[in-house]
Amino acid sequence: xxxxILSALVxxxxxxxxxxxxxxxxxxxxxxxxxNSSSDFHENETLLGYQVGIFSxxxxxxxxxxxxxxxxxxxGVKNKFERDGIAYNNDIKFRYLSLPILAKYFVVQGLSVxxxxxxxxxxxxxxxxxxxxxxxxxxxxxLNFGIGCNFLEVCSVDLRYNLGLxxxxxxxxxxxxxxxxxxxxxxxxGYKLN
Numbered sequence: 512x513x514x515x516i517l518s519a520l521v522x523x524x525x526x527x528x529x530x531x532x533x534x535x536x537x538x539x540x541x542x543x544x545x546x547n548s549s550s551d552f553h554e555n556e557t558l559l560g561y562q563v564g565i566f567s568x569x570x571x572x573x574x575x576x577x578x579x580x581x582x583x584x585x586x587g588v589k590n591k592f593e594r595d596g597i598a599y600n601n602d603i604k605f606r607y608l609s610l611p612i613l614a615k616y617f618v619v620q621g622l623s624v625x626x627x628x629x630x631x632x633x634x635x636x637x638x639x640x641x642x643x644x645x646x647x648x649x650x651x652x653x654l655n656f657g658i659g660c661n662f663l664e665v666c667s668v669d670l671r672y673n674l675g676l677x678x679x680x681x682x683x684x685x686x687x688x689x690x691x692x693x694x695x696x697x698x699x700x701g702y703k704l705n
Contacts, residue, residue: 535569542699546586558587562697576615584609586695603638607631611655621661629653629673651693652677667701
Protein backbone atom coordinates (compact mmCIF):
# COMPACT_ATOMS: atom_id res chain seq x y z
CA UNK A 512 0.00 0.00 0.00
CA UNK A 513 2.77 2.43 0.93
CA UNK A 514 4.54 1.64 -2.35
CA UNK A 515 1.40 2.44 -4.33
CA ILE A 516 0.91 5.77 -2.56
CA LEU A 517 4.58 6.59 -3.09
CA SER A 518 4.19 5.75 -6.78
CA ALA A 519 1.19 8.11 -7.00
CA LEU A 520 3.23 10.90 -5.42
CA VAL A 521 6.09 10.27 -7.87
CA UNK A 522 3.67 10.57 -10.80
CA UNK A 523 2.41 13.91 -9.46
CA UNK A 524 5.93 15.26 -8.84
CA UNK A 525 6.87 14.25 -12.38
CA UNK A 526 3.71 15.95 -13.64
CA UNK A 527 4.60 19.18 -11.82
CA UNK A 528 8.20 19.09 -13.04
CA UNK A 529 7.02 18.44 -16.58
CA UNK A 530 4.46 21.24 -16.30
CA UNK A 531 7.24 23.66 -15.36
CA UNK A 532 9.49 22.52 -18.19
CA UNK A 533 6.84 22.61 -20.94
CA UNK A 534 4.99 25.76 -19.95
CA UNK A 535 2.26 23.71 -18.31
CA UNK A 536 0.41 24.92 -15.26
CA UNK A 537 -0.28 23.51 -11.83
CA UNK A 538 -2.68 24.46 -9.09
CA UNK A 539 -5.01 23.55 -6.27
CA UNK A 540 -8.61 22.40 -6.41
CA UNK A 541 -11.52 21.54 -4.17
CA UNK A 542 -15.16 20.69 -4.44
CA UNK A 543 -18.17 18.60 -3.56
CA UNK A 544 -18.77 14.88 -4.20
CA UNK A 545 -22.29 13.65 -4.96
CA UNK A 546 -22.17 9.83 -4.68
CA ASN A 547 -24.36 7.70 -6.87
CA SER A 548 -23.04 4.39 -5.58
CA SER A 549 -24.42 1.21 -7.04
CA SER A 550 -25.01 -1.67 -4.68
CA ASP A 551 -27.04 -4.80 -4.10
CA PHE A 552 -29.11 -3.10 -1.39
CA HIS A 553 -32.80 -2.39 -1.82
CA GLU A 554 -32.54 1.24 -0.72
CA ASN A 555 -29.46 3.30 -1.26
CA GLU A 556 -29.09 6.96 -0.24
CA THR A 557 -26.02 9.11 -0.71
CA LEU A 558 -23.88 10.89 1.85
CA LEU A 559 -22.23 13.99 0.37
CA GLY A 560 -18.49 14.37 0.59
CA TYR A 561 -15.70 16.65 -0.53
CA GLN A 562 -12.37 16.59 -2.29
CA VAL A 563 -9.30 18.79 -2.07
CA GLY A 564 -5.96 18.44 -3.80
CA ILE A 565 -3.50 19.47 -6.48
CA PHE A 566 -3.32 19.14 -10.26
CA SER A 567 -1.11 19.92 -13.22
CA UNK A 568 -2.25 20.72 -16.75
CA UNK A 569 0.31 19.78 -19.40
CA UNK A 570 -0.68 21.01 -22.85
CA UNK A 571 0.57 18.94 -25.75
CA UNK A 572 -0.80 21.41 -28.32
CA UNK A 573 -3.66 23.93 -28.68
CA UNK A 574 -6.37 21.26 -28.49
CA UNK A 575 -5.01 18.59 -26.14
CA UNK A 576 -3.69 18.38 -22.58
CA UNK A 577 -2.91 15.75 -19.96
CA UNK A 578 -4.02 16.51 -16.40
CA UNK A 579 -2.75 14.32 -13.55
CA UNK A 580 -4.30 15.09 -10.16
CA UNK A 581 -3.82 13.98 -6.58
CA UNK A 582 -6.58 14.68 -4.07
CA UNK A 583 -8.09 13.60 -0.77
CA UNK A 584 -11.70 12.56 -1.29
CA UNK A 585 -14.60 11.62 0.99
CA UNK A 586 -18.06 10.27 0.31
CA GLY A 587 -20.48 7.72 1.66
CA VAL A 588 -23.58 5.67 1.22
CA LYS A 589 -26.53 4.96 3.49
CA ASN A 590 -27.90 1.46 2.99
CA LYS A 591 -31.28 0.33 4.28
CA PHE A 592 -32.48 -3.22 3.88
CA GLU A 593 -34.33 -5.95 5.71
CA ARG A 594 -33.32 -9.57 6.04
CA ASP A 595 -35.07 -12.26 8.08
CA GLY A 596 -37.27 -9.63 9.72
CA ILE A 597 -34.30 -7.55 10.90
CA ALA A 598 -33.97 -3.97 9.59
CA TYR A 599 -30.43 -2.82 8.80
CA ASN A 600 -29.52 0.86 8.53
CA ASN A 601 -25.83 1.34 7.72
CA ASP A 602 -23.91 4.57 7.06
CA ILE A 603 -20.70 3.65 5.25
CA LYS A 604 -18.15 6.46 4.80
CA PHE A 605 -15.02 6.28 2.67
CA ARG A 606 -11.84 8.38 2.57
CA TYR A 607 -9.47 7.97 -0.39
CA LEU A 608 -6.27 9.42 -1.77
CA SER A 609 -7.22 9.52 -5.46
CA LEU A 610 -5.03 9.76 -8.56
CA PRO A 611 -6.89 10.46 -11.81
CA ILE A 612 -4.98 11.00 -15.04
CA LEU A 613 -7.18 12.78 -17.56
CA ALA A 614 -6.90 13.44 -21.26
CA LYS A 615 -8.45 16.82 -22.10
CA TYR A 616 -9.69 17.95 -25.50
CA PHE A 617 -10.48 21.65 -25.86
CA VAL A 618 -13.64 21.95 -27.96
CA VAL A 619 -13.26 25.73 -28.02
CA GLN A 620 -10.88 27.95 -26.09
CA GLY A 621 -11.50 27.43 -22.38
CA LEU A 622 -14.04 24.57 -22.73
CA SER A 623 -12.84 20.97 -22.55
CA VAL A 624 -14.15 17.44 -22.45
CA UNK A 625 -12.20 15.06 -20.21
CA UNK A 626 -11.77 11.34 -19.74
CA UNK A 627 -9.32 9.03 -18.03
CA UNK A 628 -8.66 6.38 -15.40
CA UNK A 629 -8.61 6.93 -11.66
CA UNK A 630 -7.05 4.88 -8.88
CA UNK A 631 -8.13 5.46 -5.29
CA UNK A 632 -6.05 4.36 -2.29
CA UNK A 633 -8.22 3.72 0.77
CA UNK A 634 -7.23 5.85 3.75
CA UNK A 635 -10.15 5.01 6.05
CA UNK A 636 -13.60 3.42 6.01
CA UNK A 637 -16.29 3.55 8.70
CA UNK A 638 -19.65 1.90 9.18
CA UNK A 639 -21.91 3.68 11.68
CA UNK A 640 -18.81 5.31 13.17
CA UNK A 641 -16.88 2.02 13.55
CA UNK A 642 -13.60 1.60 11.67
CA UNK A 643 -14.01 -1.09 8.97
CA UNK A 644 -10.87 -0.27 6.97
CA UNK A 645 -9.65 -3.87 7.29
CA UNK A 646 -12.85 -5.09 5.60
CA UNK A 647 -12.77 -2.74 2.59
CA UNK A 648 -10.59 -3.19 -0.48
CA UNK A 649 -7.52 -0.95 -0.37
CA UNK A 650 -7.56 -0.09 -4.10
CA UNK A 651 -10.55 1.38 -5.94
CA UNK A 652 -10.46 1.69 -9.74
CA UNK A 653 -12.70 3.98 -11.76
CA LEU A 654 -13.10 5.83 -15.04
CA ASN A 655 -13.75 9.59 -15.18
CA PHE A 656 -15.80 11.50 -17.78
CA GLY A 657 -16.50 15.20 -17.62
CA ILE A 658 -16.41 18.74 -18.89
CA GLY A 659 -14.33 21.68 -17.74
CA CYS A 660 -14.34 25.41 -18.19
CA ASN A 661 -11.34 27.72 -17.74
CA PHE A 662 -12.04 31.36 -16.92
CA LEU A 663 -10.18 34.45 -15.70
CA GLU A 664 -6.94 32.82 -16.96
CA VAL A 665 -6.30 31.12 -13.59
CA CYS A 666 -9.65 29.55 -12.57
CA SER A 667 -11.43 26.42 -13.72
CA VAL A 668 -14.65 24.56 -12.97
CA ASP A 669 -14.99 20.83 -13.62
CA LEU A 670 -18.08 18.63 -13.58
CA ARG A 671 -17.22 14.92 -13.66
CA TYR A 672 -18.67 11.49 -13.24
CA ASN A 673 -16.49 8.71 -11.81
CA LEU A 674 -17.72 5.28 -12.87
CA GLY A 675 -16.59 2.73 -10.30
CA LEU A 676 -15.15 -0.34 -12.03
CA UNK A 677 -14.25 -2.37 -8.94
CA UNK A 678 -16.18 -3.40 -5.85
CA UNK A 679 -15.11 -1.20 -2.95
CA UNK A 680 -16.96 -3.33 -0.42
CA UNK A 681 -17.64 -7.03 -0.67
CA UNK A 682 -19.22 -8.48 2.47
CA UNK A 683 -21.73 -11.08 3.60
CA UNK A 684 -24.91 -10.83 5.65
CA UNK A 685 -25.81 -14.44 6.36
CA UNK A 686 -25.62 -16.19 3.01
CA UNK A 687 -26.16 -13.01 0.99
CA UNK A 688 -23.19 -11.29 -0.60
CA UNK A 689 -23.38 -7.48 -0.94
CA UNK A 690 -21.19 -5.31 -3.13
CA UNK A 691 -20.80 -1.53 -3.50
CA UNK A 692 -19.19 0.34 -6.40
CA UNK A 693 -18.04 3.92 -5.88
CA UNK A 694 -19.84 5.95 -8.54
CA UNK A 695 -19.99 9.69 -7.99
CA UNK A 696 -20.47 13.11 -9.54
CA UNK A 697 -18.07 15.85 -8.49
CA UNK A 698 -18.15 19.60 -8.94
CA UNK A 699 -14.80 21.29 -8.32
CA UNK A 700 -13.20 24.71 -8.54
CA GLY A 701 -9.52 24.95 -9.45
CA TYR A 702 -7.00 27.77 -9.15
CA LYS A 703 -3.77 27.75 -11.18
CA LEU A 704 -0.76 28.92 -9.19
CA ASN A 705 1.51 29.57 -12.17
